[in-house]
Amino acid sequence: MLEVLHVTFPFFALVLCGFAAARLKLLPLEAISGLNGFVLFFALPCMLFRFGAGTPIAQLLDAGVFFTYLFCALVLVAFSIAVSLNGRIRWNDASLGALVAAFPNTGFMGVPLLVALLGAQAVGPAIVTIVVDLVITSSLCVALSRMDAAGEQGTVVAARKALAGVLRNPMPWAISLGAAFSYGGWALSGPVNATVGLLADAASPVALFTIGAVLARSQMLSHERPHGPLRMGDYLPVALIKLVLHPLLVLLVGLTAIQWGVPIEPFALQVIVLVAALPSASNVSLLAERLGADNGRIARIILVTTVAAFFTFSGVVTLFQA
Template structure:
């Protein structure tokens, strides 16, 4: 366990640094969107491009990962939406609660952390799960979030919003470009490769630092009365679902499909379970705010799952590796 903490500690320590920097006003809150923009549009796409270009195409198109992750996500979304609707939350809040409960922080945290723990061969499955969550799970939850609207054209608008969000997201494009380079055997000129490498190397530390700053900002806004403070029962169950039920669900679905003959190795299943054990994706908060959901609730789920994941994720690694 101590060896696991040695690997995971720097990742969570960077999140804490960003959190404290924002809380202590060493980092102006107005600068956080700029950090987000740098990570989302420059550093992280370069890192994912590099992984996509260096990962065998078979790992990026693994049918076992695709089926297992999609089934787990659909079950998780159905369960958490039903739970939230039963708690008298509307479709908008229920849908984004479901998204934050099944969408791990695989981009900002998952890829570098898994590579550090399990080696470069773990990058392919993590990247594929991230693509599924960005293209399928997010689009599904956006569509569900519009069901509570009175506008009779809500479904059409939801579909257009989902498509527009997917097309505007640079991360899937970076992965696909890297995969294309891998298949075609192309190589950018040396100076271009070095520039991409510098940006890619900056992705992990800046992204982790930014996660902490975003979480601190959400908490500070809630404390100042600029955002509603949700009841504990509205966010604690979903944080627990993310950290405990989601990885267990992936393990159960994957194990059942392996017994049914699905081509899925135990190593890849372990990578998927550990990916599911990551805290909630911080970008869900930005999406929830844009579409009018209770962002204070979403931010609490992300904050709680990120803080607790230092211990729960390390425990998951000890059990799976």
């Protein structure tokens, strides 16, 4: 366990640094959007491209991993919405809550953390989960979030907007371009490759620092929420679903799929279970704010899962190494 904490501690410490910088006003809240933009549009795409280009194409097109992880994501979304819907939490809030329950922080935190723990071979399965979460899970939850007042036509419009958002997200394009380079055996020219490498190397520390700053900003602005006092029952069950049910479901479904003859490598199953054990994706808070959901609730779920994952994620890693 101590050896695992030696690896995981720096990642969570950087999140804490970002949180402290925002809380102590060393980092202006207005600057957080700039950091987020740098990570999302420059550093992270370069990191994903580099990993994708260096990963065998067969790992990036692993259908067993794709459909196993997708099935678990759909079950988790349905279950989270079912347990969340009530007189106060309607489709918008329940759907965005389901997204934080099913969408791990794989891009900003998971890929560099898994590479540090398991080596570069962990990239392939992790990238497959990113594609599922960005393209399918996010689009589904955004479409479902419009069901309160939009009706069937509004839901279709929301689905189209969600798909448009996916197309504008640089991460799927970076993964696709990296996969094309992997398949073709191509390589960037020296100066271009060096530039991409510099941006890729900046992705992990800046992304982790930004996660902390985003969480601090959400907590600092939580008093402005128009939904009344936040109850523990509004966010704690979803946090438990994310940290406990999600990895357990992926493990059980993956083992069952292997028993039925689905070609999933044990190492790939380990990777996607660890992905599921990650805390919730911090960018869902920005999405919730844009869609008019209860961002205080979403931010609290993300904060709880991020703090608790230092122990729960390290515990899952220790169990695999036992």
